[in-house]
Amino acid sequence: MTDTAPRPTLEAVAARAGVSRATVSRVVNGGDGVREPLVERVRRAVEELGYVPNQAARSLVTRRHDAVAVVVAEPETRVFADPFFALQLRGISKELTAHDNQLVLLLTEGRDDHARVGRYLAGGHVDGALVFSLHLDDPLPELIQRAGVPTVFGGRPGWSDGTTDVVYVDSDNRGGAREAVRHLVGLGRTRVAHITGALDQTSAADRLDGYRDVMGDADPELVVRGDFTPAGGERAMRELLDRCPDVDAVFAANDLTASGALRVLRERGRRVPEDVAVIGFDDMLPVAEQTDPLLTTVRQDIEEMGRLMARLLLRDLDRRSGGATPAGVVLPTTLIRRASA
Amino acid sequence: MTDTAPRPTLEAVAARAGVSRATVSRVVNGGDGVREPLVERVRRAVEELGYVPNQAARSLVTRRHDAVAVVVAEPETRVFADPFFALQLRGISKELTAHDNQLVLLLTEGRDDHARVGRYLAGGHVDGALVFSLHLDDPLPELIQRAGVPTVFGGRPGWSDGTTDVVYVDSDNRGGAREAVRHLVGLGRTRVAHITGALDQTSAADRLDGYRDVMGDADPELVVRGDFTPAGGERAMRELLDRCPDVDAVFAANDLTASGALRVLRERGRRVPEDVAVIGFDDMLPVAEQTDPLLTTVRQDIEEMGRLMARLLLRDLDRRSGGATPAGVVLPTTLIRRASA
DNA sequence: GTGAAAGCGCTAACAA
DNA sequence: TTGTTAGCGCTTTCAC
Numbered sequence: 037m038t039d040t041a042p043r044p045t046l047e048a049v050a051a052r053a054g055v056s057r058a059t060v061s062r063v064v065n066g067g068d069g070v071r072e073p074l075v076e077r078v079r080r081a082v083e084e085l086g087y088v089p090n091q092a093a094r095s096l097v098t099r100r101h102d103a104v105a106v107v108v109a110e111p112e113t114r115v116f117a118d119p120f121f122a123l124q125l126r127g128i129s130k131e132l133t134a135h136d137n138q139l140v141l142l143l144t145e146g147r148d149d150h151a152r153v154g155r156y157l158a159g160g161h162v163d164g165a166l167v168f169s170l171h172l173d174d175p176l177p178e179l180i181q182r183a184g185v186p187t188v189f190g191g192r193p194g195w196s197d198g199t200t201d202v203v204y205v206d207s208d209n210r211g212g213a214r215e216a217v218r219h220l221v222g223l224g225r226t227r228v229a230h231i232t233g234a235l236d237q238t239s240a241a242d243r244l245d246g247y248r249d250v251m252g253d254a255d256p257e258l259v260v261r262g263d264f265t266p267a268g269g270e271r272a273m274r275e276l277l278d279r280c281p282d283v284d285a286v287f288a289a290n291d292l293t294a295s296g297a298l299r300v301l302r303e304r305g306r307r308v309p310e311d312v313a314v315i316g317f318d319d320m321l322p323v324a325e326q327t328d329p330l331l332t333t334v335r336q337d338i339e340e341m342g343r344l345m346a347r348l349l350l351r352d353l354d355r356r357s358g359g360a361t362p363a364g365v366v367l368p369t370t371l372i373r374r375a376s377a
Numbered sequence: 378m379t380d381t382a383p384r385p386t387l388e389a390v391a392a393r394a395g396v397s398r399a400t401v402s403r404v405v406n407g408g409d410g411v412r413e414p415l416v417e418r419v420r421r422a423v424e425e426l427g428y429v430p431n432q433a434a435r436s437l438v439t440r441r442h443d444a445v446a447v448v449v450a451e452p453e454t455r456v457f458a459d460p461f462f463a464l465q466l467r468g469i470s471k472e473l474t475a476h477d478n479q480l481v482l483l484l485t486e487g488r489d490d491h492a493r494v495g496r497y498l499a500g501g502h503v504d505g506a507l508v509f510s511l512h513l514d515d516p517l518p519e520l521i522q523r524a525g526v527p528t529v530f531g532g533r534p535g536w537s538d539g540t541t542d543v544v545y546v547d548s549d550n551r552g553g554a555r556e557a558v559r560h561l562v563g564l565g566r567t568r569v570a571h572i573t574g575a576l577d578q579t580s581a582a583d584r585l586d587g588y589r590d591v592m593g594d595a596d597p598e599l600v601v602r603g604d605f606t607p608a609g610g611e612r613a614m615r616e617l618l619d620r621c622p623d624v625d626a627v628f629a630a631n632d633l634t635a636s637g638a639l640r641v642l643r644e645r646g647r648r649v650p651e652d653v654a655v656i657g658f659d660d661m662l663p664v665a666e667q668t669d670p671l672l673t674t675v676r677q678d679i680e681e682m683g684r685l686m687a688r689l690l691l692r693d694l695d696r697r698s699g700g701a702t703p704a705g706v707v708l709p710t711t712l713i714r715r716a717s718a
Numbered sequence: 719g720t721g722a723a724a725g726c727g728c729t730a731a732c733a734a
Numbered sequence: 735t736t737g738t739t740a741g742c743g744c745t746t747t748c749a750c
Contacts (some may be wrong), residue, residue, distance in 0.1 A: 041503060045727055046729095056736065056738075057727090057729090057738095058730085060735060065729085069735065070735070071736090074735090090726085090728080093432035093437050093728040093742090094729075096434050096741095097742045098728085098729070099742080101433070106482075130486070139483075139484075140444075140478045140481050142479075142480075143466070143480075149474070158663075159429045160431065160432070161432050213450040215724060238691065299667075299669075336644070388743075388744095397722075399723095399745080400719090402744070406745085410719065410720090411719070415720085417749085427735065431742085435743080437743080437744070437745090438746080439726090666747095719750105720737105721749085722750095723746100723748090724745105724746090725745095726739090726743105726744085728747095729740100729742090730741095732738085
């Protein structure tokens with residue numbers, strides 16, 4: 037481990053360049069309003085001394101941190117079993133670094149973690165927060181509201197009644213689900229089932245709504261509850277086959293669920309897609325492209341969602357937005373046809 | 378989005394409690410050397426005003442940030458296809474928050490990102506760094522050394538010659554590989570192949586070494602190069618079957634590779650484990666527990682690795698460690714026997 | 719044990 | 735255009 041060296045200050049650079057601190061500061065912050073020869077001299081001094089501004093000192097006066105907190109509430113380990121989280125993070129990271137902002141990651145695992153996050157956000161360490169509000173009963177949004185930090189949510193928050201001014205980015209879960217089910221119907225399937233996700237998340241509820249939009253009058257027995265995991269998909273598929281042996285199509289709430297369903301289907305000797313057509317949701321490549329047969333699914337651009345969240349937040353932070361920030365942004369989905377339906 | 382409220386300062390608390398700023402500061406930082414009644418009064422004032430210390434101001438004088446950077450160099454998208462990254466992050470996060478440190482995530486995607494990270498680290502925003510040095514030719518370590526930030530590496534850095542004082546945490550890749558291959562040999566297999574990982578990473582090189590420790594005198598044709606991906610596993614397995622049709626066991630560099638190999642084996646009509654036994658590495662649950670048959674593999678405790686990295690770094694930061702920090706810590710692995718071998 | 723005072727390194731009026 | 739000056743909110747000697 038290396039030792040920490042004493043860093044040169046603005047003062048030192050000023051002395052070396054033979055100018056005042058203010059001038060150095062100007063140059064360092066863009067150099068507007070400083071004559072070229074001086075700029076040059078200061079730049080050289082900065083270079084020679086290896087000067088890097090002290091962020092703490094700067095923040096103290098500007099009240100800006102150029103840092104954004106990303107809060108991932110994950111009581112369960114599910115997030116860690118699929119690349120969703122990582123992809124979104126990458127999108128966020130790209131956008132943030134493009135605007136010279138840092139990403140402070142706050143992972144919460146339990147109740148006491150919530151308090152810690154609340155304190156941190158209230159502590160004014162960051163300019164804003166990006167929050168993944170995963171469950172209906174999550175206390176986090178409440179805490180954040182109170183902390184008074186500009187925030188953008190990932191996924192439509194369940195507690196938002198639409199009248200408040202929560203900003204969020206979401207996929208068109210309902211529309212995507214509709215498209216998937218319509219595709220199944222278009223294939224001539226008449227007994228189209230749905231394995232839901234964890235229904236305390238709006239994404240799962242919305243996909244179920246989409247299914248019902250198309251299959252509203254269908255046998256309610258065809259809807260089985262899942263939980264977004266492969267194991268849940270297996271369980272649900274078994275239940276489904278027992279309950280409705282004549283099922284000829286399944287719309288699974290996500291790819292992981294579909295992969296579990298696929299396994300059970302094979303185990304029970306049903307051919308896919310001949311006997312039962314299967315569609316997933318997400319287009320999680322490592323899953324959808326590894327199933328047998330390859331999975332037909334509804335793609336959502338996860339990385340873009342992350343990027344968009346960051347962009348929305350940053351725009352709000354630079355109060356340039358004459359008009360109000362849009363309350364919710366919903367990204368389109370696309371059906372990716374492979375072999376399973 | 379909520380608006381930012383004016384935060385109360387130390388001064389305000391002092392006024393309200395009828396004491397000096399110094400006293401409030403003492404109480405806020407533990408309250409040593411302040412008489413009980415005063416402590417009480419200050420605490421109440423803090424409570425009533427909802428005072429939270431301004432970290433920037435504090436850092437400015439203490440030169441501490443209570444923040445650690447986590448640098449993940451990932452030119453490829455591989456990290457995002459398996460949960461490795463997320464698990465390690467979680468371990469790190471747990472340990473860090475337990476010690477009131479924040480996690481600043483630095484994702485790098487290309488050359489220019491390296492410069493940015495170097496600048497950030499040199500900028501003294503964080504007290505230390507946790508770095509995943511994934512490839513042999515990575516310029517990052519160099520940059521970090523120059524930035525002079527205390528650092529712990531995840532995985533043995535390839536450029537470390539053992540004499541320098543780099544601190545790292547790694548799994549016993551070589552020992553784990555040996556155990557896997559020995560298990561295969563113990564099963565009576567004589568044509569034991571190895572599909573390697575990306576050999577510009579020490580983990581892959583070490584696993585290959587472990588294989589050779591046991592199979593040193595084996596047919597060199599039995600070693601095929603992979604890249605830690607399922608696709609790479611498929612490719613390698615095909616090559617292997619063409620080259621050595623009599624292969625009766627495969628040690629894959631990781632579970633993802635094994636899953637690809639398994640697929641090809643099935644496609645070619647080889648029974649697992651009867652005809653060909655297969656072992657993976659990692660015990661990545663979402664992969665190892667979804668394969669058919671269930672994958673026998675070598676487990677490494679990834680979350681613990683992350684936790685340990687953080688612990689090592691924090692210990693070094695509180696210069697309490699009388700003795701030197703250990704150069705490298707190597708965690709043991711365990712063979713998890715399932716159905717494939 | 720408590721308070722007064724001096725900065726930490728920087729930006730942003732305001733003067734010159 | 736450039737420099738002077740006054741803090742930002744906090745910790746930390748040093749007196750009392």
